[in-house]
Amino acid sequence: MSEVLPLRDQILEISRHMLFKEGYRSLSMRKIAKQANVTATSIYLYFENKDHLLHTLIEESVEDLSQFIEAEALPQTNNIERFKTIIERYVEFGIQNPEEYEIIYKIRSDAMARYPKEKFRKTRRCYELLVQTIMDSISEGLMEVDDPVVAAYSIWAQLHGIVSVVLNKRLDRRINQTKFINDSIELVIQGFLVQKTVH
């Protein structure tokens, strides 16, 4: 009954799954091929080499993440709302799509060295969106940060920390997961909102 996918898509699907289940080190062209009932060399008909295959996986995942965020972080909404939405959706995506999310960050450090620069630019669409949102918030006096670019980068890093601790199940058993997520998000957001201080 299951619709037969074109080989190229099969390869991607199998790779993504194997990558998540068995890790990067034990991912081999031959294993992927066997799983697809095909020879290893056939993969080279669709991907220049292993790196390109991985890059494609990253690209796909980043694209999905971007769309997932952009679908809710609409430009017409209030700036602070948009800011919060971006943050919440980012974490939500990571938690709900562990396979895709892990590909973005686990392979990255390794494959990224050989990741072509022009493609890298493309992967930063939602990053740019965050920068823009922060800048808009600043000009409305809702935030006070010295450099939006720096701030945006810090936020990604922080969010990534939150998501990975959950995905890696490194959370202390005494901590409730959803509470951890919500509190952390709150912490990130609060750090950026302007609070009028008494001097």
Add this chain to the structure above:
Amino acid sequence: MSEVLPLRDQILEISRHMLFKEGYRSLSMRKIAKQANVTATSIYLYFENKDHLLHTLIEESVEDLSQFIEAEALPQTNNIERFKTIIERYVEFGIQNPEEYEIIYKIRSDAMARYPKEKFRKTRRCYELLVQTIMDSISEGLMEVDDPVVAAYSIWAQLHGIVSVVLNKRLDRRINQTKFINDSIELVIQGFLVQKTVH
């Protein structure tokens, strides 16, 4: 004139250097061995396998990082000072010891899956120190965070983001590096200090 190191130390030194220069993917036992004028199998006299070699590298680097931080973050100093010091020293270490720092974080995601849990505990000494510092600051009313464990993790993630953007030279050319570092640190710290708000 150069003092000849024991083979085990030579291997570690060579590995660290090759890892940094050529990346993880192209690090092979045979290459390391050749560089040390020895056969690949000799490495197995000192390390059970490649994973154990990498784990040793991680352990060494984490130990150095811990000591670097602990040397300045003395328990008798003021809590907020200690908090700031930990953060500053972390970033300083990363910037000044890129080879060691990259080993901690670049290999981690890959080798960490097979990293034994009891060793992992050991690598968290300075993490525990940060948690303790935050808890102390809270009980003095200097901070207000819901969960110090979560907060500490968020800080590490954020700091890692800062260090990596500098090390990977992904910094926009218009941004001055030291300004970026100082501003980012300030941003992280400010996010955690209590500001009396007017309601």
Add this chain to the structure above:
DNA sequence: TGGTGTAGTTAACACTGTTAACCAAATTCG
């Protein structure tokens, strides 16, 4: 009917981590 892509194959190369078996020099011990 013949030619040209298309989608796959087989065979091979140069490399990888790792193991088993071996060897020679140094050290320990009776």
Add this chain to the structure above:
DNA sequence: CGAATTTGGTTAACAGTGTTAACTACACCA
């Protein structure tokens, strides 16, 4: 001193890796 054992390495081999070159069937189209 001489024998036994440990130390610090070697060579040869295995199974698995990414990748390339050369080949084969098959569909399509003139």
